[in-house]
Amino acid sequence: MLSTPQAGDAAAPLPASVRRGYALGSVATGTFGTVPGLLLLPYLTDTLGIAAGVAGVMVFAPKAWDVLLNPVAGRISDRSTSPRGRRRPFLLRSGLLLAVTFALIFAGPSEPTWLAGAWVVVMFLACASAYAFFQVPYVAMPAEMTLDYDERTRLMTWRVVVLALAILLSGATAPMVVEAVSEVSSETSGYRVMGLYIGLVLLVGVLGAYIGTRRAPDHGVASPSGTVRDQLRLVGQSPDFRNLLLTFVLQALGIGVMLAGVAYVARHLLDGGAASTFLFVAFVGPALIVTPLWERFAARRGKRRGYVVATGFLVAGAVGLLVTVTGTAWAAYAAAALVGIGYAGAQVFPMAMVPDVAAEHAARTGENRIGVFTGVWTAGETLGLALGPGLYALILALGGYVSSRADEDVTQPDSALTAIAIGFSVVPAVLVAVSLLWLRRYTLDDRVHAGADSALDTLPEEPTS
Template sequence: MSDTAAPLPKRILNGYGLGSIATGTFGTVPGLLLLPYLTDVLGVAAGVAAFIVFVPKAWDVVMNPLAGRISDRSTNPGGRRRPFLLKGGLALAVFFALMFAGPTAPKGLAAGWVVALFVLCATAYAFFQVPYIAMPAEMTQDYQERTRLMTPRVIIIAVAILISGATAPLVVNAFGEKTASGYRAMGLYVALLLAVGVVGAWWATKGAPERQSVSAEGGIKQQLSAVAHHPDFRALLISFVIQSLGVGLLLAGVAYVAEDLLHKKAASSLLFAAFVGPALLVTPLWAKYAHRRGKLSGFRVATVVMTVGMLLLFVGLPNLHALVYLAAAVVGIGYAGGQILSLAMFADAAGFDPSGRDENRVGVFSGVWTAGETLGLALGPAVFGLVLALGGYLSSTAGKTVEQPDSALWAIRLGFTLLPAALVLISLIPLRAYRLDEKLAHRSVSDSPH
C-alpha cells in the first residue's frame, strides 16, 4: 500500500461530520443543564446531584470498550460500524427525552428516574459514538487526510454545541424557567437534534471506504492490554482525559455563572455563542497549522490558548462583562484546535500497530478513547457540584430563588475559571511521551500487508 490514499469525496467528509450534531449535543446539554435541573427543580442537594451526574457516565468506562469490541467483530453487510450509528443513536434520542419526563416528587423517586434514564442514555450513546469515532481510522490511512476528515467534523460539532448549548436554555426559559415543564420541552427538542445528526451520518456515509483487516484475536482483556501498552495512544489519552475534565468543569459552570454572577437570563446563550462562534472560523486555520508544523505542535499551542482564555475569565468575572465574552471566545479558539488535532492524532494512533501486525482493534481503541472523554466530561459536573457544596451553595425547588452566600459565588467563579485552567495546563505533561509523527505513520502503512 502506498503512503498516501485517494482523497475522500466531499460527500463522505461532510456526511461523516453530521454525526457530530449528536456527539456535540449530547456532550454539551447534560453537562450544561442536568445539574441545575437536579439542584434547582428537583431540590436535590448539590453533593448528591454531583454523584448522580457522575455515576451513569462512569458506566461508560465499562461499556464503551465492550461496544468497541462488539463492533470490531461485526460482519454486518451494511458495514462494520455504520449499522450501530442508527440503532444506538435513535435509542439515545428516545432515552434523553424520557430522562426529563419523569416524576418530580418524591425527591428520591425523581432522582432515581434520572439515574436510570441517564444510564440507558450512556449505554445507547456508547453504541453510537464508539463505532462513529472508529470510522476515520478505517476510512483512510493517509496521515494528512485524517486531519482533512476531522475539519468538517469539528466545524459541525462547533455548530452543534452552539445550537444546543445556546438554545436549550432558551427552550427551558420559554416553557417555564426552573420548572419541570420547561425541562421536558427541552428534552424533546434535544432529542430531535440528536435524531437529525444520527440519521444524517448514517445515510450520508453509505459507500464510505472501509479498510478490510482481520479482527484481532483474543478476549476483551487481551485487547485492552494491547491498547494500554501502546505508548503514543496512552500519552494522548491521559492528556485528553485531563483536558476533558477541565472543559467539563467549564460547561457545568455556565448556568451558574449566568444566573449568579452575570445576573442575565440570556448570559448562558451569549457565553456559548462567544465560546463556539470563533471555532467556525479558526478550525481550517488549525488544520493548516498542523499541516505545516505538525499535529502535536498545534495541539500544544491550542492548549495554551485555552488556558489563557480561562485565566481571562477569572479576571473578567463578575463585573467586566465584555472581557468575559472575549475570554470565552479565546477559550473557544483553543478548544477548536484541541478538538480537531486530538481526534486526528487519535486516528493516527489507533491505525498504527507498534507490533507491525495488521490486526483490527480500532473499535477497542475507540471505546477506550470515548470512555476517557466521557469520564472526563462527567467528572467535570461532579467536581463542580462538589465545589458548590464546599462553597455552601443553596439548592432550591422549582419556581423559587434563593440568595447565594459570598462563599458560593466564589466557588462558582473558581470552579469556572482557575480550576479548569490548571487542569488544561497540566494536560500538556503527558504529551511529552507522544512520538507518532507523519514519517512513522507512513512507515506503518507501507509495512502493513497488502
C-alpha cells in the same frame, strides 16, 4: 466479509459528500456532550431541589458506567461483519435509542424528590449506554475510511466545524427553550420540552451520519483475537496512545468543569439566563473561524505542535474567565472567545491523532484493534466529561451553595459566588495546563514527519476470500 479497497485507493482523498456525511454525526456527539453537562446539574439542584453533592454523584454514576462499557462496545464493533459496513449499523440502532432516552430523562415526575431523582438516574444510564454504542463505532470509522495521514486531519476538520455548530445550536438554544417555556408554564415543563427538542436534534445527527457514510470506503482489516482484557493490555502497551489519552482526559475534565458552571455563572454572576447563550456564542463563533486555520497549522508544523499551541489558548482563556466574579460580561465573553479558539484545535488535533496511533498499531500487528483503541479513548473522554460536573458540584458544596426547588427563590452566600467563579475558571485552567506534561511525550508525530514510520499510511487490508 468486508470489502477490500482497490489498489491505489488507500491514500485517495475522500469524496466531499462522505466528509460532510461523517461530520453530521458530530451533531449527535456534540449535543450529547454539551447539554447534559450544561443543564442536568442545575436541573437537579435548582428544579428538583437535590443537594449539590448528591446531584454530582447522580450525574457522574451513569457516565462512570460508560467508562466500563465503551471498550466492550469497541470490541463488539470490531467483530462486526455487517454488509452495510463494520460500524454503520451501530450508528442507526444505538442512535435512535439515544434520542428517545434523552427526551425521557426530563419527562419523569418532579416529586417526591427521591422518585424524581431515581427516574433521572435510570434514564440517564440508559441514554449513556446507547451513546456508548453510537460514539465508539463512530469515532473508530476514520481509521478505516482512509489510510492517509493528512486526509484524517481534513476529515476531522469537517467534523470539528460541525461539532462547533452543534455545540452552538444545542448549548445556546437549550437554555432558551427552558426559559421560554418556563415563562408561560413552569420550569419543569420547560425542561420537558427542551428534552424533546434536543432528542430531535440528536435524531438529525444520527440519521445524517448513517445515510451520509453509506458510500464511505471501508479499508477493513482482520478482527482481533483474544479477550477484552488481552486487547486492553496490548492497547495499553502503546506509549503514544497512553500519553495522548491522559492529555485528552485531563482536558475533557477541565472542559466538563467549565461546562457545568455556565448556567450558574449566567444566573448568579452575569445576571441573567441570556448570558448563557452569549457565552456559547462567544465560545463557538471563533471556533468556526479558526478550525480551518488549525488544519493548515498541522500541515506545516505537525499535529502535536498544533495541539500544544491550542492548549495554550485554552489555558489563557480559562484564566481570563475569572473576571466573571466581577460581573463584567464583555470581559467574560472575550475570555470565552479565547477558550473557543483553543478548544477548536484541542478537538481537531487529538481526533486526528488517535486514528494515526490505531492505524500504526494495526500496521505493525496486522490485526484491527481500532475499535478497542477508540473504545478506550471514548471511555477516557466520557470519564473526564462525567467527572467535570461532579467536581464542579463538589466545589459548589464546599462553597456553601444552597439548592432549591423550581418555585423557591434563595440568596447565595458570598462563598458560593466565589466557588462558582473559581470552578468555572481557575480549576479548568490548572487541569488543562497539567495535561501538557503528557502531551510533550507523544512521539508519533515526530516520527511521521521524519519519514521514519512509513507504515502509518499503510493499514493492512483484510484478505479476500
